[in-house]
Amino acid sequence: xxxxxxxxxxxxxxxxxxxxxxxxxxxxxxxxxxxxxxxxxxxxxxxxxxxxxxxxxxxxxxxxxxxxxxxxxxxxxxxxxxxxxxxxxxxxxxxxxxxxxxxxxxxxxxxxxxxxxxxxxxxxxxxxxxxxxxxxxxxxxxxxxxxxxxxxxxxxxxxxxxxxxxxxxxxxxxxxxxxxxxxxxxxxxxxxxxxxxxxxxxxxxxxxxxxxxxxxxxxxxxxxxxxxxxxxxxxxxxxxxxxxxxxxxxxxxxxxxxxxxxxxxxxxxxxxxxxxxxxxxxxxxxxxxxxxxxxxxxxxxxxxxxxxxxxxxxxxxxxxxxxxxxxxxxxxxxxxxxxxxxxxxxxxxxxxxxxxxxxxxxxxxxxxxxxxxxxxxxxxxxxxxxxxxxxxxxxx
Numbered sequence: 001x002x003x004x005x006x007x008x009x010x011x012x013x014x015x016x017x018x019x020x021x022x023x024x025x026x027x028x029x030x031x032x033x034x035x036x037x038x039x040x041x042x043x044x045x046x047x048x049x050x051x052x053x054x055x056x057x058x059x060x061x062x063x064x065x066x067x068x069x070x071x072x073x074x075x076x077x078x079x080x081x082x083x084x085x086x087x088x089x090x091x092x093x094x095x096x097x098x099x100x101x102x103x104x105x106x107x108x109x110x111x112x113x114x115x116x117x118x119x120x121x122x123x124x125x126x127x128x129x130x131x132x133x134x135x136x137x138x139x140x141x142x143x144x145x146x147x148x149x150x151x152x153x154x155x156x157x158x159x160x161x162x163x164x165x166x167x168x169x170x171x172x173x174x175x176x177x178x179x180x181x182x183x184x185x186x187x188x189x190x191x192x193x194x195x196x197x198x199x200x201x202x203x204x205x206x207x208x209x210x211x212x213x214x215x216x217x218x219x220x221x222x223x224x225x226x227x228x229x230x231x232x233x234x235x236x237x238x239x240x241x242x243x244x245x246x247x248x249x250x251x252x253x254x255x256x257x258x259x260x261x262x263x264x265x266x267x268x269x270x271x272x273x274x275x276x277x278x279x280x281x282x283x284x285x286x287x288x289x290x291x292x293x294x295x296x297x298x299x300x301x302x303x304x305x306x307x308x309x310x311x312x313x314x315x316x317x318x319x320x321x322x323x324x325x326x327x328x329x330x331x332x333x334x335x336x337x338x339x340x341x342x343x344x345x346x347x348x349x350x351x352x353x354x355x356x357x358x359x360x361x362x363x364x365x366x367x368x369x370x371x372x373x374x375x376x377x378x379x380x381x382x383x384x385x386x387x388x389x390x391x392x393x394x395x396x
Contacts, residue, residue: 084122090129092176097125098136106135108180110148110171110194132179139238139246143167143182144189148174152198154190156250158205158237159264165248171196186247192254200252202260205237208273211260213310215281215303216324217253229308231258256307262314276312278303278320285328287320289350289357291335299355316354322361330359331366338372343387344379369393 088095095114097106103120113128116135127133135143145154150173160166160183167188168181182188192198202211210233217230232251252258262274278287278301285305293300293313301318302311305326312318322328332341332350334357342349348365350357359365362385369391376393 104141137185143185145169150174190252200255202233209235260312275317276315287330291355330362333368
């Protein structure tokens with residue numbers, strides 16, 4: 001674990017009382033802490049911070065009457081409420097912050113700093129100078145990630161490794177690289193405000209999920225630059241057996257590319273129940289949807305325009321909306337078999353046995369049917385868009 005011995009200064013912010021603790025390893029400390037906790041029948045861990053890679057580690061736990069801190073196995077105890085803020089200054093390495101049973105919020109920055117606050121217990125732990133920071137949360141907790149000036153990637157899993165949420169942000173080109181992550185948080189927020197060509201990726205749960213991607217959220221229709229991109233995924237999935245969450249919500253703001261993957265199915269036993277919705281920009285946009293992209297047996301849909309690209313893979317239902325102006329075009333491609341098309345006013349819907357596609361408000365819609373005869377049902381109202389049918393179609 002790096003140097004055999006290391007010196008570090010720990011500043012207790014409220015009292016500015018420096019504490020220097022020395023030791024050379026942390027390998028057995030976690031096991032000892034858990035055993036010690038069980039033997040004393042204490043409350044669950046409310047905060048844990050491990051700093052590795054530079055021979056540094058510390059942890060805090062709130063008991064009924066005391067709070068204690070361990071650095072490389074050396075323990076110091078404090079009366080509960082003695083300190084409300086703890087600060088650690090590192091030089092590289094990794095930090096792990098574990099919150100209590102609830103009321104946790106974590107904030108991460110690309111410059112190696114971050115903090116975890118437990119509003120119920122009334123304390124905050126801040127770190128800086130780290131290469132990576134990881135926070136462990138619980139149902140109802142919120143984690144926020146902030147980007148660097150380079151190209152960053154934000155990712156959010158609703159169900160990583162069988163029941164655990166996981167989200168994070170990283171970039172290899174900023175400084176020596178950084179990586180921040182959080183597990184167990186119900187809400188994860190990614191922000192792209194510092195430039196770069198940033199990407200956000202979302203991954204679904206085993207239940208029904210919804211992915212949304214706005215090219216110009218809260219903008220003024222027909223006025224470029226007024227809004228900001230916003231994408232995310234949410235659902236009612238409550239995680240593993242120990243989770244009490246009423247659902248999850250992950251989102252990313254300001255990212256030029258947003259992608260989503262539906263790989264866990266829709267509802268239990270009914271794959272394809274996930275929904276993806278795409279919203280246009282004030283400029284010219286293109287929405288596309290494939291029932292079976294390049295014979296991969298996977299649906300693919302997306303929308304792109306000036307300076308952005310959003311897409312979703314594996315979603316059974318894909319909908320595109322053109323509401324911000326521009327000369328927008330939609331292309332709907334069905335399966336290799338027979339497909340059904342409904343058209344009316346500003347709506348075009350193409351569907352089959354395991355997919356559904358819809359384009360709403362587009363100036364032009366191109367529809368590609370399968371090799372079999374496809375059915376077209378025209379609604380009672382005249383179309384407000386130019387419709388192009390490709391393949392063999394009969395009106396029904």
